[in-house]
Amino acid sequence: MRYRFAGLAVVALALMFSASPRGAGQATRTAAAQKLPPLSYVCIMPGDEDVLEDKPGSCPKCKMDLVPVRLDAKWWCPVHQALEVHDGPGKCRRDGRDLVQVTVSEFWTCGDSADKKLLEPGKCADGAARKINYELRAHGDHNPRHGGQFFMATDAWHHVEGTYPENGLVRVFFYDNFTKPLALKGKAISGSVAIRDAQDKEIASAPLAIGKNGSTMEAKIPPANAALPLRATVKLKFSDTIPQQPFDFQFNEYSKDVAPSGAAVGPTATPRTTSAPAPPRPAAAPATAAAKPSAETPAPAPAPAPAATQQATAPPQPPDLYAGEIAPMPPALAAVLNEDVLPKGVPELVAELNTRASEVDRLVKEGNLSEVWLPAMGTKTVALVLEQHANSLPAARRAQVSSAVKRVVTSAWEIDGYGDLGNRTKIVEAYQRMATAVADLKAAYEGSR
Amino acid sequence: MKALVRFGARHARVLTCATVAAATAALVLTSTSTTVDAHKAKTSPFTYNVDIFPLLRDNCGRCHVEGGPAPMSLMTYDKDGGAIAWAESIREMLLAGAMPPWYADPTGPAVRNNHALTPRELDKIITWATGGTPHGNLSMKLPDVKPRNDWAGGKPDAELPMPQPYTVAPGVMQASNEVTIPTTFTEVKWLKAADLMPGVASMVRRAYISIEGGPILQVWEPGDDVIDPPSGASFKLPAGAKLHLKVDYKKSWQDEQKALADKSIVGLYFTEEPLSGKSIESVTIDGPKGEGDAPAKSFSGTLKTGGRIVALRPMLDSPYAKVEVTAVGASGRKVPLLKLHNARPEWPRRYWLVDPIELPANTKIEVTLEPGDPDVGPLGKAEAFALQIGLDVVPQ
Numbered sequence: 001m002r003y004r005f006a007g008l009a010v011v012a013l014a015l016m017f018s019a020s021p022r023g024a025g026q027a028t029r030t031a032a033a034q035k036l037p038p039l040s041y042v043c044i045m046p047g048d049e050d051v052l053e054d055k056p057g058s059c060p061k062c063k064m065d066l067v068p069v070r071l072d073a074k075w076w077c078p079v080h081q082a083l084e085v086h087d088g089p090g091k092c093r094r095d096g097r098d099l100v101q102v103t104v105s106e107f108w109t110c111g112d113s114a115d116k117k118l119l120e121p122g123k124c125a126d127g128a129a130r131k132i133n134y135e136l137r138a139h140g141d142h143n144p145r146h147g148g149q150f151f152m153a154t155d156a157w158h159h160v161e162g163t164y165p166e167n168g169l170v171r172v173f174f175y176d177n178f179t180k181p182l183a184l185k186g187k188a189i190s191g192s193v194a195i196r197d198a199q200d201k202e203i204a205s206a207p208l209a210i211g212k213n214g215s216t217m218e219a220k221i222p223p224a225n226a227a228l229p230l231r232a233t234v235k236l237k238f239s240d241t242i243p244q245q246p247f248d249f250q251f252n253e254y255s256k257d258v259a260p261s262g263a264a265v266g267p268t269a270t271p272r273t274t275s276a277p278a279p280p281r282p283a284a285a286p287a288t289a290a291a292k293p294s295a296e297t298p299a300p301a302p303a304p305a306p307a308a309t310q311q312a313t314a315p316p317q318p319p320d321l322y323a324g325e326i327a328p329m330p331p332a333l334a335a336v337l338n339e340d341v342l343p344k345g346v347p348e349l350v351a352e353l354n355t356r357a358s359e360v361d362r363l364v365k366e367g368n369l370s371e372v373w374l375p376a377m378g379t380k381t382v383a384l385v386l387e388q389h390a391n392s393l394p395a396a397r398r399a400q401v402s403s404a405v406k407r408v409v410t411s412a413w414e415i416d417g418y419g420d421l422g423n424r425t426k427i428v429e430a431y432q433r434m435a436t437a438v439a440d441l442k443a444a445y446e447g448s449r
Numbered sequence: 450m451k452a453l454v455r456f457g458a459r460h461a462r463v464l465t466c467a468t469v470a471a472a473t474a475a476l477v478l479t480s481t482s483t484t485v486d487a488h489k490a491k492t493s494p495f496t497y498n499v500d501i502f503p504l505l506r507d508n509c510g511r512c513h514v515e516g517g518p519a520p521m522s523l524m525t526y527d528k529d530g531g532a533i534a535w536a537e538s539i540r541e542m543l544l545a546g547a548m549p550p551w552y553a554d555p556t557g558p559a560v561r562n563n564h565a566l567t568p569r570e571l572d573k574i575i576t577w578a579t580g581g582t583p584h585g586n587l588s589m590k591l592p593d594v595k596p597r598n599d600w601a602g603g604k605p606d607a608e609l610p611m612p613q614p615y616t617v618a619p620g621v622m623q624a625s626n627e628v629t630i631p632t633t634f635t636e637v638k639w640l641k642a643a644d645l646m647p648g649v650a651s652m653v654r655r656a657y658i659s660i661e662g663g664p665i666l667q668v669w670e671p672g673d674d675v676i677d678p679p680s681g682a683s684f685k686l687p688a689g690a691k692l693h694l695k696v697d698y699k700k701s702w703q704d705e706q707k708a709l710a711d712k713s714i715v716g717l718y719f720t721e722e723p724l725s726g727k728s729i730e731s732v733t734i735d736g737p738k739g740e741g742d743a744p745a746k747s748f749s750g751t752l753k754t755g756g757r758i759v760a761l762r763p764m765l766d767s768p769y770a771k772v773e774v775t776a777v778g779a780s781g782r783k784v785p786l787l788k789l790h791n792a793r794p795e796w797p798r799r800y801w802l803v804d805p806i807e808l809p810a811n812t813k814i815e816v817t818l819e820p821g822d823p824d825v826g827p828l829g830k831a832e833a834f835a836l837q838i839g840l841d842v843v844p845q
Contacts, residue, residue, distance in 0.1 A: 083534040094702055114527065115587055248756035380572065387568055403790075405568040410544050414576050417544075 037106060038441060039119065041066035069105035070119060074134060076104075085134050098241060104134040146173055147255040149370055151247045151422030158182070158238050160422075164251035168226040170219045172234055181215040191236035191244075192220040200231070200424075208234070228253060231367060231422075248424030250367020336378030339385050346389050350442050353382040357438045360415060360431055369427060373416040379434065380412035386441060393444070400444035407437035465802030487492050493576045496585025497526045497533075504570050505532060508549055510594050511672030517596040518650055518671035524594040526584055536578040543575055545825040546791030547768075550670070550798075557773070557788025559803035562674050596650055602642060602675030605716030607632075609692060614712040617652060629661065630692040632717060639728075640684040641720035642675045643667040648711035654699040655797070656716055660684065661691040665839065666733040668762055668799045675718065678729060679805050682759050682843050683720050685728030729759060729841050734814050736766065736836025744769065745819040745836060752776075755810035755845045760801045761787045762839030765794035768821035768831050774838055776806065777813040786814070786840075791821060795832045799841070810845075814838065 002202045020147050032271035043059035044067050076099060077092035084092055090099050107117040109131050121130050144150040148163035158177040170193045174182040195204040204225040208217040221230070230251040237244045336356075343349055359375035383405045390401040411434035418426040494503060505513070505523045512519040523539070525531040532539070542548035543566075549589030551564040566574070575582070617625040643666035647653035656669040664684050692715060700709065744767045763772055772789040787800055817840055823831055 115584065384569055384572060395559075396556075402568060403555050406571055409568050409572045409575070410546070413540075413544055413579065416579070 037070040037072040039068045074104050075099040127206050146257045152420050162249040163255035165255050168221045172217045194233045195225045196231040247422040349386050373419040376412040376415035380409045383408035397444045404437045404441035453651040493577045493580025495573045496583045498589045501577045505600035514594050514596050533582045534581045540578040546823050547793050550796035552789040552792040554788040554790040560800040562696045594609045606719040607717040608714050610710050614710040616710040617698050619706045625697050627695045629780045638686040639720050639722050641677045642718040644675050644716040646714040648713045649709050652698050654697045657695045658695045659693045661693050732840050734838045749815045752812045756842040757805045759805045760799050760841040762799045763836045764797050764832045764837045768793050769818050770821040771819035773817045
């Protein structure tokens with residue numbers, strides 16, 4: 001069974017664990033003595049960041065060796081992140097924005113080897129104190145838990161999953177930045193659900209109220225407006241200081257509450273404690289640091305740090321947690337970024353550009369906002385390749401191509417970003433910019449302007 | 450594992466070691482599946498050391514360097530913050546087209562010393578900023594980038610310092626100072642350029658250098674090149690003329706509680722008298738005033754004296770997605786003079802035309818504008834100036 005942790009609550013519980021007689025091993029006790037957050041063991045595989053154990057071992061999802069980290073709750077600037085870390089809420093000194101709450105892993109570095117992550121404070125070889133660093137650990141898992149669509153709020157802390165489990169009932173699940181269900185009791189979250197017609201006009205609205213289990217909100221949709229496909233904009237206000245945020249859902253069928261394979265559903269609490277240390281696993285081949293995978297060939301999974309294989313009773317050796325290696329690219333993304341499979345001729349490339357851009361349009365129309373980023377990335381790939389063909393054009397047309405390709409690139413990244421947030425209006429605007437740029441690009445090559 | 454996951458982080462759908470191993474051959478543009486693997490942090494194939502540092506150095510390094518005029522250095526990976534701490538800001542600014550602050554649209558008339566990123570460069574940097582900001586090959590030793598402390602155009606023919614230092618007091622973040630600098634030349638001088646050596650580079654945000662009662666010599670921004678006017682045009686500096694220097698100061702947050710005293714130096718570059726014997730003159734077409742808060746959509750003016758347009762100097766009152774300056778002849782024929790996109794007011798500059806444009810007297814100058822986003826990420830609300838288009842003309 002796999003355990004996931006709940007940001008702050010778990011960090012707090014984990015801290016308690018470290019002082020208990022059941023605490024796991026020498027390293028943890030040393031940490032407690034220095035009032036450090038305890039060692040936790042996590043999986044560095046993308047998508048498996050929710051795995052959290054209190055002993056070394058292997059990832060129950062992917063079998064990679066777990067890696068030790070020290071997790072703590074901090075507040076930092078939404079933009080500058082680790083540049084300014086605070087112990088509580090407040091304003092960012094640099095830009096005045098509200099600090100945001102994050103779960104970080106703490107590690108220490110020395111000036112001459114800043115990429116070697118050490119798990120204890122202390123002195124460097126030159127006698128200087130080791131410098132503390134913070135790294136965000138969150139957003140590892142944006143998978144819907146209840147068959148709905150999953151989006152992130154602009155504060156990057158709240159996450160919501162909209163579901164339509166039965167006719168007339170919209171249910172919204174709330175999570176933190178570790179995809180941990182959020183208890184809503186005592187929180188000032190308010191909101192409503194607006195129903196849109198096929199032309200995106202709002203035709204009905206219903207208030208959201210906290211559901212029975214305390215971590216959902218529900219709205220009763222008037223029967224006259226409840227038919228599938230249901231276009232529902234969930235408007236949420238997470239606090240007095242954050243503006244209301246819309247999340248645009250489209251339910252083409254009723255949501256089936258089936259968790260993704262292997263995913264735990266519902267609240268869980270703490271890192272797992274086991275009665276015996278996990279058996280050591282043979283070390284995997286050392287990582288080739290900073291190997292640069294080509295876009296078309298997903299790199300092999302990063303090799304684990306050697307320290308992850310230590311038994312819990314071994315004296316704490318500062319593990320080299322540096323992983324300059326780049327995570328494997330998801331195959332679907334690698335596929336759309338692959339320039340080698342694209343046609344060589346300009347007319348064929350222009351046709352491919354149109355195909356991929358209209359795929360964006362189709363997904364937006366279907367309300368499938370969480371997947372629209374993929375054809376958007378694919379569209380920019382074709383546009384960038386088309387730009388390489390511009391050298392044969394006269395200067396004025398080359399300028400048109402450059403301008404259009406840039407707009408395809410920026411609109412693609414905008415679609416990507418707004419897809420995370422489930423903001424249909426912004427995606428539609430970005431898509432319009434993309435469509436204009438695609439038309440301009442086509443015109444520049446066809447000379448029709 | 451490296452990197453701060455960016456806020457607005459990637460969606461990570463079900464992705465396991467097993468699926469990666471098994472699915473490497475999947476080369477289908479997936480669309481309807483609900484278990485599409487998403488890209489997420491640390492997937493950027495472009496790394497700081499190998500791919501991103503050279504781009505940031507060449508395109509951002511004149512300002513975004515330790516001790517430079519921009520408070521955030523992008524010239525190190527993570528020292529004192531470094532580029533990774535600003536990755537999300539970089540992304541926002543590039544997507545908004547607000548940086549680099551060079552807004553000439555390539556589809557408009559060509560301007561000199563274009564500083565725009567290519568589409569491929571743009572995509573690389575955003576991919577890196579979005580994809581986990583990987584460090585890259587650690588055995589690479591990156592060069593130490595220092596702020597420029599010499600004259601961009603070589604040693605000037607004359608260096609005229611501010612008569613007195615100007616002090617920006619502790620607690621004061623922004624200030625502006627105007628001074629008159631006498632020249633001691635006893636004969637007419639012809640100038641091809643003027644430049645500024647800031648006294649306190651981290652605080653001198655912009656400067657305007659002009660001849661009192663005469664043309665504007667330079668709209669100076671940090672990191673500017675010294676550009677000779679096209680086709681031998683130059684500025685006439687009468688004997689005993691005075692220079693007018695206006696400097697806008699803006700402290701970085703680190704210097705907020707410090708008193709900083711600036712004594713910048715104006716540098717002048719001499720040239721031969723042009724064959725025409727005529728100096729570049731500065732004229733302005735003013736935008737509408739006092740029409741409420743809504744940004745202007747269009748305005749126009751008339752070029753009283755005919756001549757050769759060599760440069761344009763837009764000053765903006767808010768961000769504009771598009772600015773187009775067009776000359777409209779008596780017959781109604783339109784000649785584009787300048788086209789800007791995603792233009793922010795904070796970086797006013799002179800755009801020298803590659804090909805000067807001859808216009809007869811009484812030509813109508815039309816300006817059309819499309820409002821832009823007033824609030825872009827770390828820039829926040831835009832600084833505002835009186836809306837106008839400056840034209841630099843060599844009269845007929």
